[in-house]
Amino acid sequence: METCTKVTKEWLNTQEYREKNFAREKLVINPAKACQPLGALLCALGIEASLPFVHGSQGCAAYFRSTLSRHYREPVAAVSDSMTEDSAVFGGQSNLIEGLKNANALYSPKVIAMFTSCMAEVIGDDINAYLGNAKEQEAIPKDLPVALANTPSFKGSHITGYDTMLKGLIECLATPRQEDKINNRLYVVPGFDTYTANLREYKRLLKVMDAPYTLLPDQSDVLDAPNLGTYELYPGGTPITEMNDALNAASFLFAQTYSTPTTRKYLASMEVPVEVISMPIGVEKTDKFIEAVAKFTGKDVPEEITIERGRSIDAMTDSHQYIHGKKFALFGDPDVLIGVVSFLLEMGGEPVHIVCTNSTPLFKKAMESMLAASPYGQTATLYAGKDLWHLRSLLVTEPVDMLIGDSHGKWAARDADIPLVRIGFPITDRVNLHRYPIVGYSGVINMITMIVNTFLEEKDRTSTDPYFEMMR
Amino acid sequence: MFTNLTKLDLKDKQCMSDAGAPKLCMKALPGEGAERSCAYDGARVVLMPITDVAHLVHGPIACAGNSWDNRGARSSGSQLYRRGLTTDIMENDVIYGGEIKLKESILEIAARHEPKAIFVYATCVSSLIGDDVDKVCREAEAELTIPVIAVNCPGFLGDKNIGNRIAGEVLFERVIGTGDGPDEKIPLSINLIGEYNIAGDLWGVIPDLKNLGITLQTAITGDAKFDDLRSAHRASLNVLICSKSLTNLVRKMEICYGIPFIEGSFYGIHDTSETLIHIAKALNDLDLLERTLVYVQKREDETRKTIAGYRKLLENKQAILFTGGVKTWSMVSTLAELGINILAGGTQNSTPEDFHRMKELMDPSAQIIEDTSSAGFLKIIAEKKPDLIVAGGKTKYLAHKTRTPFLDINHGRKLPYAGYQGMVTFAETLTRTVLSPVWGLLKQEFPPKEGEQDD
Numbered sequence: 001m002e003t004c005t006k007v008t009k010e011w012l013n014t015q016e017y018r019e020k021n022f023a024r025e026k027l028v029i030n031p032a033k034a035c036q037p038l039g040a041l042l043c044a045l046g047i048e049a050s051l052p053f054v055h056g057s058q059g060c061a062a063y064f065r066s067t068l069s070r071h072y073r074e075p076v077a078a079v080s081d082s083m084t085e086d087s088a089v090f091g092g093q094s095n096l097i098e099g100l101k102n103a104n105a106l107y108s109p110k111v112i113a114m115f116t117s118c119m120a121e122v123i124g125d126d127i128n129a130y131l132g133n134a135k136e137q138e139a140i141p142k143d144l145p146v147a148l149a150n151t152p153s154f155k156g157s158h159i160t161g162y163d164t165m166l167k168g169l170i171e172c173l174a175t176p177r178q179e180d181k182i183n184n185r186l187y188v189v190p191g192f193d194t195y196t197a198n199l200r201e202y203k204r205l206l207k208v209m210d211a212p213y214t215l216l217p218d219q220s221d222v223l224d225a226p227n228l229g230t231y232e233l234y235p236g237g238t239p240i241t242e243m244n245d246a247l248n249a250a251s252f253l254f255a256q257t258y259s260t261p262t263t264r265k266y267l268a269s270m271e272v273p274v275e276v277i278s279m280p281i282g283v284e285k286t287d288k289f290i291e292a293v294a295k296f297t298g299k300d301v302p303e304e305i306t307i308e309r310g311r312s313i314d315a316m317t318d319s320h321q322y323i324h325g326k327k328f329a330l331f332g333d334p335d336v337l338i339g340v341v342s343f344l345l346e347m348g349g350e351p352v353h354i355v356c357t358n359s360t361p362l363f364k365k366a367m368e369s370m371l372a373a374s375p376y377g378q379t380a381t382l383y384a385g386k387d388l389w390h391l392r393s394l395l396v397t398e399p400v401d402m403l404i405g406d407s408h409g410k411w412a413a414r415d416a417d418i419p420l421v422r423i424g425f426p427i428t429d430r431v432n433l434h435r436y437p438i439v440g441y442s443g444v445i446n447m448i449t450m451i452v453n454t455f456l457e458e459k460d461r462t463s464t465d466p467y468f469e470m471m472r
Numbered sequence: 473m474f475t476n477l478t479k480l481d482l483k484d485k486q487c488m489s490d491a492g493a494p495k496l497c498m499k500a501l502p503g504e505g506a507e508r509s510c511a512y513d514g515a516r517v518v519l520m521p522i523t524d525v526a527h528l529v530h531g532p533i534a535c536a537g538n539s540w541d542n543r544g545a546r547s548s549g550s551q552l553y554r555r556g557l558t559t560d561i562m563e564n565d566v567i568y569g570g571e572i573k574l575k576e577s578i579l580e581i582a583a584r585h586e587p588k589a590i591f592v593y594a595t596c597v598s599s600l601i602g603d604d605v606d607k608v609c610r611e612a613e614a615e616l617t618i619p620v621i622a623v624n625c626p627g628f629l630g631d632k633n634i635g636n637r638i639a640g641e642v643l644f645e646r647v648i649g650t651g652d653g654p655d656e657k658i659p660l661s662i663n664l665i666g667e668y669n670i671a672g673d674l675w676g677v678i679p680d681l682k683n684l685g686i687t688l689q690t691a692i693t694g695d696a697k698f699d700d701l702r703s704a705h706r707a708s709l710n711v712l713i714c715s716k717s718l719t720n721l722v723r724k725m726e727i728c729y730g731i732p733f734i735e736g737s738f739y740g741i742h743d744t745s746e747t748l749i750h751i752a753k754a755l756n757d758l759d760l761l762e763r764t765l766v767y768v769q770k771r772e773d774e775t776r777k778t779i780a781g782y783r784k785l786l787e788n789k790q791a792i793l794f795t796g797g798v799k800t801w802s803m804v805s806t807l808a809e810l811g812i813n814i815l816a817g818g819t820q821n822s823t824p825e826d827f828h829r830m831k832e833l834m835d836p837s838a839q840i841i842e843d844t845s846s847a848g849f850l851k852i853i854a855e856k857k858p859d860l861i862v863a864g865g866k867t868k869y870l871a872h873k874t875r876t877p878f879l880d881i882n883h884g885r886k887l888p889y890a891g892y893q894g895m896v897t898f899a900e901t902l903t904r905t906v907l908s909p910v911w912g913l914l915k916q917e918f919p920p921k922e923g924e925q926d927d
Contacts, residue, residue, distance in 0.1 A: 007586035020584065027528075027577035028536075028560040035534035053503070057596050059510020059627040063538035066866065075870040077846075081502035084628050088600060095502045102503030106847060118532055119628055122566060122600040153534035154561050154597060227914055231850055231873040389555075411554075 013415075018393040022386075029389030032331050032408060033357040034425075035153035036161030037117045038064045039192055039259075041078055043165040044113030044147075046217020047243060049234040050169075051079060051109035053146075055096055055127055056117025058082035060153075071194060071426040072223040072434060077233055079103045083119050092125045093133065100131075100146070101139040107233060110240050111173060112146045115165055121152035147172035157358035159259035159333055162192040166217065167263045173243040177270050185212045185242070186296045187249040189263065191256025191279065191335055194425040194434060196224035201437035202255065205290070208304050211297045214242040214249070224435060247272055253292055255279055255439070258334035258363050280439045281339025281447075282346050283312060289440075305441075312441035315448055316347060322452040324348030327379075327400035331355035331391055331409060332424040334363040339438075340404060340423060341380075342370060343447060351380040353394040359384035388412055402451065419454045423447070505845045507820065507866055510627030512595055513539065514635020517883075518718070519591055519623065519642070520553060521545035521668045521693040522701065526587035529558040530574050530605060531595030535627075536560075543883050546672045547695055552587060561597050570603050578612040578620055588698035589619040589647075599626040621646045633717060633823075640721035643692065643701065649729065651702030660755055661687040663707045665722055665733075666714025666798070669694025670883050673890035677738050680771065680891055684764055686751065692718065705729040709754050711736050711747065714797045717823075737798045738890040739898075740806030741775050744768075775892045779810070782899035787811030789906060792856060794818045794841060794849065794863040795881055801829035803862060803881065810899055813838075815856045820844045846870060860906050875914045877906045 011017055037054060041064045044052040054061040061080035068076045081099030083092045096114075103112065116127060127148050135142050149168040151161040166189070188206065190199055199220040206213040221236025247270050254260045254276040267274050280289035286309075294301050328344055328351050330337055341351050354367065364384055371377030383390060388408060395403065395416035403413045406424035413420035427433050437443045456472045463469075512531075516539055520527055529536035540556025547553065559565075559573050574592070581590055590612075594605045605622045613620040625638045649655070662681075667674050674694045681688055689707040690700040710722045710733035722733040734754050736747030745768035752764040789812045793803055800819045807814060817834050818841025819827055831840065841852055849867055853874050860877040861867070865884030872878060879902055881889065889898040 007584060017584075024580060025576070026559060026573040027580045028533075028556075028558050030540065030556045031533055031537050031558060031560065033533055034537055035532065037534065038538075057510055057627040058508055058631075059513050060534060062507060062509040062513070062866075063534065066542075067538050069866070069869060073869060075846075075873065079503050079505055082508075084630055088628060099503030102501060104503075106504065106845070117534065119596045119600065122597055152563075153532035154566050155563050157533070225873070227873060227875065229873075229875050229914070231870055 012393075013396040015397050018397045021390060021393045024390075028387050030387055030392075030408065030411065031357065032355065032388050032391075032405070034067065034158035035117075036151035036156050036158065036164070037115050037153060038067060039158035039161030039163075040113070040115035040149050040151045040165035041065075041076075042068065042158070042192065042194070042219065043162045043217055044115070044169070045076070045222050046219040046237050047111060047113070047169060047173075048237040048240050049108075049110035050237060051077065051103060051107050051112050053099065053103060053112050053114040054078060054080040054117055055092060055099075055114055055125065056080065056083055056119045058084075060117040067426055068223075070428040072196070073431070074223050074225060075231065076223075077107075079107070088119065088123055091123060092120050093130045096125070096127065096130045097134040097137060097139045100134050104140045104144060109234070110145075111169070111243075112140075112144065113149070113165060113169060114146055115149040115151045115161070115168075118152045118154060121150060121154075145172050159192045159335075159358060160262070162259050163262045166260070167266045169217070169243065170246050170263065171266070173240065174246040175244055175248075177247040177272060181248050182250060183212075183245055183248050184250055185214050185245075186293065187214045187216050187246060187252045189216055189252060189254045189256075189260060190218075191254065191259040192333065192425075193256070193279075194427075195436075195438060196220040197435050197437040198439045198443070201440045201442060205305070205440055206293060208302055209290070209293050209297060210299060210302070211293050214238060214246070216243070216246065249273075251275060251296055253277070253296070255289065256335040257338075257366075258360060278342070279335040279339040281336070281443060282343030283309070283316070283441070283444055284346060285339055285342055286440050286444070308441045312444040315445045319448050319452045320347055322455055323448075325350065326402065326455070327352045329353040329355070329391065329395055329400045329403045331357075331388065331403075331405040334359060334367075336424055336438075338363070338367060338370065340447070341367065341377075343444065345370070345374040345376045347448075348376055350376050352398065352400050353391065354380060354382045355386050355388070355391045355394070356382065356384055357387060392416070402454070404451075419458055421450050421454050423450070505847075507844075507846070509632045511629035511631065511635035511638065512593060512625045512627040514632035514637075514717075515593065515623050515625035515639040515642075516635070517543065517632070517668070518636050518639035518693060521547075522591070522696050522698060523547035523553045524550040524587065525553060525589045525591060525698050526555070526557055526581045526585055527553060527591050527593065528574075528577060528581060529593045529595065530561070530570065530577075530598045530603065531558065531593070532561045532597050533558065535593075535595045543668070544670050544886065545668045545694060545883075546675075547669075548675075549695075549697065552585060555585070557581060561595075566597065566601050569601060570598060571608050574598075574603065574605070574608045575612055578608070579615065582612075582616045582618060582620075587618060589621060591621050591623055591642075593623045594626055596626045596628050599624070599628075619646065619650070636717035637720050640718040644721050644724045644728075647698070647701050647704075648725065649702070649705040651699060653699075653703050653706075655706065657708050658687055658689060658706050659708065660685060660757060660760060661689045661707045662709045662711050662751060662755075663689050663704050663731075664691040664694075665710055665712045665718050667691040667694045667738075667890075668714070668883075670888075671885050672888040673738070673894065676888045676891035676894040676897075677744075679893075680744075680748065680767075684748065684752070684767055685760065686755070692721070705731065707731060709734065709751065711751060713737055713747070717797065735798075737802035738894070739799060739802040741772055741809055741892065741895050742805045743802045744891055744895070745772055771892045775895055778896050779899040782903045783810050785903050785907060786899070788813065789859040790815045790856070792816045792841075792852065792858045792861045792863075794820075794844075794861070794867065796820060796864070797826065799881060800826040801833050804830055804833040806895070806898065807862065809895070810902065812860075815839065815858050816841050816852050818842075818844055818849075818852075850874065860902070862902075875911065877908065877911055879905045 081095040149165040392412040536558035737743040752761040816839040864882035
């Protein structure tokens with residue numbers, strides 16, 4: 001490798017460096033993904049009285065809790081069995097058994113959601129066998145459900161960890177499907193979704209549409225808990241009884257594609273009807289959600305929904321001129337990216353750079369065909385498996401008007417001198433964004449508000465007197 | 473290849489029998505909770521503030537992904553230290569080993585990011601799969617013109633404290649005294665050990681040192697430049713201000729370079745003055761001591777005058793204190809300065825010495841928090857019903873649910889609290905926290921009980 005004598009900021013902004021940067025293979029700079037166990041933890045928090053339990057080194061759990069806490073500004077409960085060097089030699093069984101015993105005694109959960117971090121996976125701990133031994137030794141009651149998920153951080157990302165834990169929870173809690181006991185409910189799975197308001201929005205829409213439903217998992221009351229003067233360890237989540245009956249669901253509807261394949265496959269193998277749609281971001285994708293629910297209920301779409309849709313479209317017409325023709329760069333998780341890009345195309349916005357670290361071949365195909373089908377998608381390139389340092393090179397060599405992504409994008413946006421609109425996870429430097437839905441028709445209005453007002457704010461702060469106007 | 477733990481001065485310490493004393497044992501209780509971070513995190517805390525070097529994490533995404541740019545340690549110059557660099561170990565690396573990947577990553581960083589040195593952090597995974605981080609660093613260093621320094625701190629070694637000490641070893645072995653510059657002592661110069669410039673704390677102390685004619689050789693490691701750290705052995709005195717996490721380092725510097733050390737704290741008026749006076753005494757310069765005595769009196773008077781208004785508002789408030797390190801005891805006198813009584817105090821990440829010092833300073837009626845888990849913390853809030861809680865960010869949102877005003881004094885904060893200037897900021901922030909109108913709103917019954925509507 002040649003050595004470079006002077007690395008200047010200017011040089012980092014050149015096409016020459018961009019090429020060298022994109023030739024980089026081994027090193028990751030400013031990563032835009034989280035790890036499997038973090039996703040598993042988020043999933044586990046969405047079940048009633050469920051205690052997330054990390055089988056691995058102690059630092060992992062502390063990191064996940066702090067990352068989630070900083071995003072939601074809420075306490076996050078989780079325990080760890082704190083494996084140490086001797087566990088590496090002798091295996092993690094004794095930690096696991098003692099951990100289960102202590103966790104149950106201290107926190108009385110209705111279910112323990114156990115997932116692994118790297119250490120346990122590298123040494124090859126068999127958590128299923130260990131759990132059997134724990135119950136055998138009466139460390140915990142035999143009837144205390146313990147869901148299992150293998151989620152090493154050196155595989156997949158937070159969205160696959162979420163998926164694996166979800167499958168584990170259903171496997172553990174649901175009774176076998178019986179054709180004569182099919183319930184009338186639509187089980188809606190939001191996927192790895194860090195907007196508590198999205199979850200509430202799903203519930204509201206399902207209620208308006210008179211669909212008997214279960215949201216699975218549901219962290220809305222856990223990670224956006226009211227302040228009532230006392231701390232509740234288990235303030236909400238999908239009821240255990242509805243978890244027990246999950247395999248008897250009339251149908252499952254998945255509102256995300258790429259964070260749910262393992263669970264869908266499992267349900268299909270249990271002969272549960274499964275439907276999957278894109279995350280309902282933007283009008284077209286929300287329509288698909290509404291249609292799927294209407295198909296399930298067999299009822300007409302209520303007028304209330306039609307009116308709501310009309311208001312969103314009205315908001316789009318009021319503000320299309322601020323987005324049409326603007327150039328965007330985006331980064332984030334596959335499902336959110338498909339949704340936000342779809343929304344931008346509806347508004348005539350032009351995505352130029354799309355960076356997805358945890359991309360999959362299926363996602364790439366879906367994104368590229370969506371872009372190809374729109375006149376506004378012609379200039380876009382999807383960069384699969386790239387990081388935020390690649391993104392920085394893209395922004396400084398091929399400038400755009402706005403970056404959309406989570407808080408980690410603020411360095412790249414600053415270097416490129418463009419605004420960052422925060423959509424994704426984690427958002428650690430702005431308040432309350434997770435309390436505004438980005439899904440559904442109301443999500444459309446919220447996204448317009450965020451994007452357009454950011455542009456207008458920029459204009460006001462940078463325009464000279466002759467161009468400073470009361471009307472924008 | 474693992475760090476020999478006996479070297480770290482841990483094994484000779486027994487776990488204390490005192491209730492509530494921090495556990496220096498290497499094992500956390502499985503299943504208890506997950507407040508405690510790991511050795512890897514402890515090493516990162518100490519080394520990451522070094523600004524003009526690259527910090528490369530040889531691990532899976534969890535380790536760097538959750539820790540890059542997460543500490544609020546500020547830099548007046550290079551921002552390179554905040555770049556999130558990792559080899560992002562994946563399944564194939566676990567199977568085939570990650571040494572080649574690591575070496576290429578080191579060379580890439582050296583070529584394109586202009587670091588003064590590269591620190592390479594081992595993690596649970598890299599250690600368990602047998603990657604020889606030391607060897608790779610040596611090989612890479614041979615091809616480069618900068619130091620490539622292995623930090624063997626896999627998380628499974630235990631608590632944060634252990635990682636702190638490993639980092640101290642690394643600084644002593646690989647950084648301090650390794651420069652090309654002169655070795656002779658600089659008169660009236662000090663190192664501030666354990667000052668990480670969180671929220672700019674260091675910058676609140678530097679003006680006072682300057683005014684007294686004391687030269688800061690370097691902080692270890694807040695806002696530190698690599699070359700200044702290499703010359704840290706030229707200081708005449710080490711001032712240890714994050715208590716014992718780097719005791720091993722100052723002891724070794726004393727033996728090897730003849731630099732004496734004292735302990736101190738820059739939190740609060742009393743401790744700031746005391747520390748400045750101790751520094752002057754330890755530097756053994758009568759003129760400096762005289763200057764200092766006059767200076768601290770003047771600064772104390774000024775500061776007390778400035779905070780008098782805040783003190784009036786905070787006087788007789790009841791607090792719970794729960795923190796770590798030097799703040800364990802230093803915050804006791806800082807709160808007393810504002811007329812605040814401590815109902816209960818506790819610590820998790822401190823040394824036995826810190827703990828005892830806290831105990832001695834607190835009013836005998838104050839309770840020691842014995843159960844340091846979330847559950848124990850909540851119990852004590854319910855029992856004591858304090859007016860405010862002063863603690864680290866991990867308990868912030870928990871405290872909020874109990875409707876208790878909360879001030880974060882650990883790395884989650886955004887404002888500097890060190891030195892005389894920091895005391896003013898602290899008093900001001902604490903007042904705003906305690907007197908926020910939101911607490912009143914939270915305590916209002918809604919809907920109002922009958923007969924109370926017209927209140």
